[in-house]
Amino acid sequence: MSAEKATLDSSKEVVDCRNKNKVRCQFCNSLMLKPKAAMFIEKQVSEQKYLNFQLTFIAFQFKLPLIHQKNSVDIKDVETEEISEYWVVNDMLTFENIGFSNQVENTKFLTCADCEKGPVGFNIASEKNCYIALSRVKHVE
Numbered sequence: 001m002s003a004e005k006a007t008l009d010s011s012k013e014v015v016d017c018r019n020k021n022k023v024r025c026q027f028c029n030s031l032m033l034k035p036k037a038a039m040f041i042e043k044q045v046s047e048q049k050y051l052n053f054q055l056t057f058i059a060f061q062f063k064l065p066l067i068h069q070k071n072s073v074d075i076k077d078v079e080t081e082e083i084s085e086y087w088v089v090n091d092m093l094t095f096e097n098i099g100f101s102n103q104v105e106n107t108k109f110l111t112c113a114d115c116e117k118g119p120v121g122f123n124i125a126s127e128k129n130c131y132i133a134l135s136r137v138k139h140v141e
């Protein structure tokens, strides 16, 4: 039993720079990504922890709005938290299920396609990549 239940140990979820387990909605269990469908990135490029994965990590930090119900609130008014660990998907067809919110400025937020809760991640309109926050989803074998 782990005493640090609240802290996600992402190193256990990453194998060969990819997601070891299925990525599911933490609310309704909808399958978002199959194992190994996404790449892992972490913002702290210079930190030793992930260097042995031999991947060029992208310097990254993004303020993701806190989870909220559907699109009933204006996403710009929602509180945000800084999240640094993401699964990256280059092609949205890689997803088993994913929903997109309306575009806000340059960003589309990703939500669960089934229960519409989110955001679980985001997509920048000018690039193809979709980013799913590890802390916003469930990892299931």
Ligand SMILES: [Zn+2]
Residues within 6 Å of the ligand: 025, 026, 027, 028, 029, 030, 112, 113, 114, 115, 116, 117
């Ligand atoms: Zn869901």
